[in-house]
């Protein structure tokens with residue numbers, strides 16, 4: 460049984476203070492034409508690992524990425540196509556299950572998974588997901604679903620995160636609202652998803668359940684989910700308490716799961732995407748990478764902060780409360796860690812620091828030190844702020860190049876020339 464403190468910490472990180480009115484921080488009330496227009500725009504800012512000149516314009520993006528791959532794959536004799544138009548479609552169990560072109564899912568994100576982002580990901584060929592609890596009520600979720608439908612006619616989903624909470628939100632109400640609005644795909648996460656999964660399955664919906672251990676994945680499989688999202692230790696938000704990285708989790712999933720699974724946590728580029736497919740995943744789920752796109756509703760300062768950060772800039776809080784969360788390393792999260800290190804920390808000791816109201820200010824005002832905000836170690840891989848369309852196109856093109864390069868390392872016994 461979780462303690463009262465654990466219940467409250469979980470609620471704070473993912474739910475905390477519901478917004479009273481509009482839940483977006485920048486204008487996300489785009490109509491379809493402005494969404495499409497924004498897809499043509501690419502905002503690229505200084506890379507932390509590469510010279511600014513190499514990424515100074517969108518037209519050079521694909522060339523830049525191709526050459527960086529070329530320089531790093533084991534076989535230096537590779538020749539790559541750099542045209543974004545030469546993509547070969549990928550077909551996996553997940554593209555078929557969800558009716559999408561690219562097996563890339565945007566995971567539910569509190570305050571971030573709003574109509575503008577979900578629709579942009581779906582329009583780009585992936586699966587966008589609205590985060591139910593970002594909406595202040597089931598009726599507000601209905602409005603958000605209708606808004607998303609105005610922006611895209613492609614499939615999108617709704618995330619419902621089940622939090623251990625003293626005053627639980629109206630999960631049933633959110634679920635009913637989404638089903639009645641015609642949503643057919645759900646991402647569930649958190650504790651005791653059984654009743655929710657049953658409800659969605661009885662209503663003919665597809666359920667992707669996100670979990671951080673193989674034993675939880677197997678129980679969800681027994682509950683009848685269609686797909687699992689296996690969230691490794693690298694992920695933003697709650698990685699669980701077992702600390703198992705994606706490589707091992709996914710290899711075990713390949714051996715032990717019967718339903719298709721997508722790899723989540725630590726994926727932000729095409730190398731990670733291809734590696735996940737090689738590990739038997741039928742696609743990937745990304746959070747942090749989508750936070751840092753043009754259509755993400757968070758303040759531009761925070762997107763730029765992500766670009767400027769490295770993989771060493773996240774930290775785990777709530778370890779001692781057994782409700783670990785990976786968040787951005789800032790003054791507030793370091794203070795929480797310091798309090799935990801002193802020993803016998805109780806939730807009350809950190810309550811004000813981790814308040815949801817402070818966390819929201821980060822995204823609203825663009826002050827990275829205003830409160831606690833979720834981020835994964837993929838921030839070390841994120842060098843730009845593309846549109847979702849640009850991002851997915853890049854994944855498709857580069858994946859083909861990487862696989863082509865890998866094929867060439869099978870040399871049929873060719874001897875090295877000394």
Ligand SMILES: Cc1cc2nc3c(=O)[nH]c(=O)nc-3n(C[C@H](O)[C@H](O)[C@H](O)COP(=O)(O)O)c2cc1C
Pocket residue numbers: 473565566567568569571590618620647648669690693694695696697723724725726744745746747748750832833834835836837
């Ligand atoms: C800002 C942010 C908020 C998140 N909120 C939620 C949430 O409310 N529910 C949930 O199931 N997962 C949440 N996540 C986790 C993501 O859905 C996804 O599993 C995770 O980001 C994958 O790891 P990655 O960031 O390395 O891609 C959140 C992630 C981020 C970055």
